[in-house]
Amino acid sequence: ExxxxxxPRYKIxxxxxxVAFWCNPISGHATxxxxxxxxxxxxxxxxxxxxxxxxxDSQLPKDRFSAERLKGVDSTLKIQPAKLEDSAVYxxxxxxxxxxxxxxxxxxxxxxSRLTVL
Amino acid sequence: xxxxxxxxxxxxxxxxENLTVYCNSSSVFSSLQWYRQEPGEGPVLLxxxxxxxxxxxxxRLTFQFGDARKDSSLHITAAQTGDTGxxxxxxxxxxxxxxxxxxxxxxxxxxxxx
Numbered sequence: 001e002x003x004x005x006x007x008p009r010y011k012i013x014x015x016x017x018x019v020a021f022w023c024n025p026i027s028g029h030a031t032x033x034x035x036x037x038x039x040x041x042x043x044x045x046x047x048x049x050x051x052x053x054x055x056x057d058s059q060l061p062k063d064r065f066s067a068e069r070l071k072g073v074d075s076t077l078k079i080q081p082a083k084l085e086d087s088a089v090y091x092x093x094x095x096x097x098x099x100x101x102x103x104x105x106x107x108x109x110x111x112x113s114r115l116t117v118l
Numbered sequence: 119x120x121x122x123x124x125x126x127x128x129x130x131x132x133x134x135e136n137l138t139v140y141c142n143s144s145s146v147f148s149s150l151q152w153y154r155q156e157p158g159e160g161p162v163l164l165x166x167x168x169x170x171x172x173x174x175x176x177x178r179l180t181f182q183f184g185d186a187r188k189d190s191s192l193h194i195t196a197a198q199t200g201d202t203g204x205x206x207x208x209x210x211x212x213x214x215x216x217x218x219x220x221x222x223x224x225x226x227x228x229x230x231x232x
Contacts, residue, residue, distance in 0.1 A: 004160070040224075042122075042208075043161070093160070108163075109161050110160050111158065111159050112159070
């Protein structure tokens with residue numbers, strides 16, 4: 001089974017520039033997540049999609065961050081304009097959203113896209 | 119507000135030693151997961167615990183979920199250099215639109231020296 005694909009792996013930009021990250025989840029996974037992981041910290045959820053609808057974007061800085069999953073498969077996360085504090089690894093994950101009886105939801109993560117803002 | 123507190127944040131030990139990492143919260147979780155992350159990679163799931171008091175063993179790793187489902191621990195016996203990495207706990211809330219949403223702790227960086 002192919003894993004979660006992300007690109008680019010690395011990106012260096014100057015502040016106020018824009019950047020876009022792409023994610024292709026595991027085939028058949030209905031739920032897609034974007035996490036931000038700042039160095040030395042755990043991942044923080046930015047946005048969660050169920051198919052092509054947004055389930056949770058409460059922690060997404062909507063003045064500069066946007067994300068879409070138009071066809072319910074792959075997704076794009078955009079930052080415009082970037083700030084120094086956006087330097088982080090952006091992780092995409094996908095899952096088969098389980099039933100309550102299943103007890104837990106298992107996420108498979110991609111390798112991440114490391115962003116450096118100068 | 120950090121819902122899940124991990125301790126210690128850093129752990130540096132010699133090969134063959136034992137260690138325990140703790141994950142604590144004031145919130146109740148329907149399930150708790152432990153992940154291991156290596157540099158340049160995404161987190162990889164080690165285990166999921168769903169029942170209060172549950173203990174799971176994975177070779178030299180022992181995971182425990184607290185009776186009240188608010189805390190968990192990871193114990194590694196006879197650590198090896200290959201255990202080096204960032205260990206993350208993540209809790210899931212049940213019900214409503216938050217179902218499936220994982221909240222991560224800040225992680226424990228483990229270094230095992232030969």
